[in-house]
Amino acid sequence: MAKLTTEQATQHRKALALVDLDRDLTLTEREFVIDHYMETADARLDGAFFTPDGLARDMSIEVTGKRVIDLCAGIGRLAFACRDTDWERLNNEQPRELVCVERNPEYVRVGKKVLPEATWILGDVFDVPGMDLGGPFDTAIGNPPYGAVARGGRTAPRYTGGRFEYHVIDVAAAVARRGVFIVPQEMAPFRYSGRSSFTEERTDAYNRFERQTGITLGHTVGIDTSYYLDEWRDAAPRTEIVRADYTSARHSGTAPAARPAPKPQPSRNWTGMGATDFNTRPKAAQVAMFDVGDDAATGTIGLFDV
Numbered sequence: 573m574a575k576l577t578t579e580q581a582t583q584h585r586k587a588l589a590l591v592d593l594d595r596d597l598t599l600t601e602r603e604f605v606i607d608h609y610m611e612t613a614d615a616r617l618d619g620a621f622f623t624p625d626g627l628a629r630d631m632s633i634e635v636t637g638k639r640v641i642d643l644c645a646g647i648g649r650l651a652f653a654c655r656d657t658d659w660e661r662l663n664n665e666q667p668r669e670l671v672c673v674e675r676n677p678e679y680v681r682v683g684k685k686v687l688p689e690a691t692w693i694l695g696d697v698f699d700v701p702g703m704d705l706g707g708p709f710d711t712a713i714g715n716p717p718y719g720a721v722a723r724g725g726r727t728a729p730r731y732t733g734g735r736f737e738y739h740v741i742d743v744a745a746a747v748a749r750r751g752v753f754i755v756p757q758e759m760a761p762f763r764y765s766g767r768s769s770f771t772e773e774r775t776d777a778y779n780r781f782e783r784q785t786g787i788t789l790g791h792t793v794g795i796d797t798s799y800y801l802d803e804w805r806d807a808a809p810r811t812e813i814v815r816a817d818y819t820s821a822r823h824s825g826t827a828p829a830a831r832p833a834p835k836p837q838p839s840r841n842w843t844g845m846g847a848t849d850f851n852t853r854p855k856a857a858q859v860a861m862f863d864v865g866d867d868a869a870t871g872t873i874g875l876f877d878v
């Protein structure tokens with residue numbers, strides 16, 4: 573894990589002080605927190621890497637509809653980029669409903685402060701299909717963990733492979749009409765970002781995902797994610813933004829939509845835990861509550877396969 577620079581540590585402390593204030597934050601303060609709260613400050617749990625601001629804004633162009641759910645939301649960077657702006661308010665448009673699902677209690681605490689207009693659910697993305705969320709969402713969004721990040725034995729309804737991002741895209745099909753996700757470039761069925769031209773390229777992993785789920789991942793209006801390569805913290809993942817149309821996929825795919833539930837793993841009891849309780853535990857105990865991504869057997873470091 574990279575050490576914070578003095579500047580980063582100072583800004584992070586200021587962000588935390590804002591989060592701790594016993595009042596609502598101004599928009600400027602909320603933006604400061606979302607820009608300066610460091611996901612690595614305590615430990616990189618579940619391989620969290622927050623999306624750069626510009627990339628989140630670019631992605632928001634693809635997001636449509638009035639009900640949006642952010643899966644694996646972190647502190648809400650993507651949902652923040654999709655929130656209503658003055659334009660919608662001035663035009664008296666119906667407000668967009670945002671729901672954020674995240675399993676790290678500290679991120680949820682921070683997220684509630686920077687994006688109070690969203691409904692925050694402290695929970696596991698694999699529980700989403702069973703949640704009563706008030707009907708289908710127009711769009712599911714996410715920059716989920718990438719690769720063989722541990723899932724505690726949980727799986728999506730149809731996909732049975734090892735890639736966390738594909739599980740999340742399959743989970744989203746249970747609650748949304750369409751999806752927009754940031755995924756590692758080689759997990760998209762095309763290459764566009766950082767390339768001189770668009771090409772279709774499918775890996776075996778992608779073919780398996782498509783075969784099992786019936787979901788085809790499509791490209792966007794032309795967002796080149798490589799523009800933001802240097803803006804990630806401690807990483808420079810090559811990514812693509814992919815779109816999924818779930819209305820044409822729901823009843824296809826070769827894997828059964830409902831499989832017997834996997835044997836439950838011993839509970840880590842993080843879901844019901846408040847942020848204060850979580851934060852006051854020793855760092856090692858916090859880490860032990862997560863299925864941390866680093867795994868020598870699979871070659872995964874945090875989120876990113878190497």
Ligand SMILES: C[S@@+](CC[C@H](N)C(=O)[O-])C[C@H]1O[C@@H](n2cnc3c(N)ncnc32)[C@H](O)[C@@H]1O
Pocket residue numbers: 617618619620621622623643644645646647648649650673674675676679695696697698714715716717718875
């Ligand atoms: C790559 S980070 C992205 C965060 C945020 N979406 C963003 O773009 O900045 C992935 C997030 O997924 C969360 N996460 C990991 N496993 C999860 C799970 N099983 N259920 C819900 N959230 C999870 C992590 O805590 C982390 O905040």
